[in-house]
Amino acid sequence: MRHLLPPTPQFYVTAPQPCPYLEGRMERKLFTALQGEAATALNDTLSKQGFRRSQNVLYRPSCAECAACMSARIRVADFEPSRSQRRVLKRNANLKRRATSPWATEEQYDLFRRYLDARHADGGMADMDMFEFAAMVEETPVRSRLIEYTDRTDREAGPKAACLTDILDDGLSMVYSFFEPTMERLSPGSFLILDHVAIARELGLPYVYLGYWVPGSPKMGYKANFAALEIYRNGYWSDIGDPDGYDAALHPLSTAPIAEQVARINLPNGASVVR
Numbered sequence: 001m002r003h004l005l006p007p008t009p010q011f012y013v014t015a016p017q018p019c020p021y022l023e024g025r026m027e028r029k030l031f032t033a034l035q036g037e038a039a040t041a042l043n044d045t046l047s048k049q050g051f052r053r054s055q056n057v058l059y060r061p062s063c064a065e066c067a068a069c070m071s072a073r074i075r076v077a078d079f080e081p082s083r084s085q086r087r088v089l090k091r092n093a094n095l096k097r098r099a100t101s102p103w104a105t106e107e108q109y110d111l112f113r114r115y116l117d118a119r120h121a122d123g124g125m126a127d128m129d130m131f132e133f134a135a136m137v138e139e140t141p142v143r144s145r146l147i148e149y150t151d152r153t154d155r156e157a158g159p160k161a162a163c164l165t166d167i168l169d170d171g172l173s174m175v176y177s178f179f180e181p182t183m184e185r186l187s188p189g190s191f192l193i194l195d196h197v198a199i200a201r202e203l204g205l206p207y208v209y210l211g212y213w214v215p216g217s218p219k220m221g222y223k224a225n226f227a228a229l230e231i232y233r234n235g236y237w238s239d240i241g242d243p244d245g246y247d248a249a250l251h252p253l254s255t256a257p258i259a260e261q262v263a264r265i266n267l268p269n270g271a272s273v274v275r
Helices: 039-047 083-091 106-119 130-138 181-186 188-203 221-225 258-263
Strands: 029-033 052-054 057-061 070-075 095-100 144-151 161-167 171-179 207-213 229-233 236-239
Touching (some): 029 258, 039 057, 083 188, 106 130, 106 161, 106 181, 144 188, 161 188, 171 188, 181 188, 188 207, 207 221
Parallel strands (some): 171 207
Antiparallel strands (some): 029 057, 070 229, 095 144, 144 161, 161 171, 229 236
């Protein structure tokens, strides 16, 4: 009997666009389709190499001018919350977690819209309608959950926060999170990360993947506040060290050519990209 191997993923590069994190920079992404029976293995493998999922696409930054966007993850076994993070947990103790299948609801979309309008009104997702939101949540070829947080003291209220989360073979990947903007003083974004660390501990998973950390970015710099944080840089994971010591990542000569980046990618079962 012949065993058909899954097709080798093809990698592409997007056209340059203005970077949403660093003013005056141009952003470019390396991406591949995520589909078929090998989708889970590909998502697991490329997530370990700095890729992120968006619906049925895996991508990572591949900019010509800098290498500032670095994938970040927390080592769960070594993580201890800081004093301020323990206060965040106490301030949000009224939130009750509920994990559901990735199925979009109107209540979730209403929360999502309030979040965007308050915090990202000029961002790339600002015009998303209900159908596009449903696609973001539901079009997943891998094991995903929509984790909702409701107020224990108000059972009639809708969700106060939510996170679309992928379950990888070595951790949880926080694909996209959003929350009630009136709760901002309670630091719900930090609470979601802290609670995902708790979920990973419950499941015996070693990592929580946070997306990209960007030195010098007001929007993305907060991730450096979490202990046991690793970043993916130059082909391997390492402790973040001093967050202020990454000026070289902003240098225009800090990135390797696209062909070299693709050649370094490892695929499931130890395969390499065929060029």
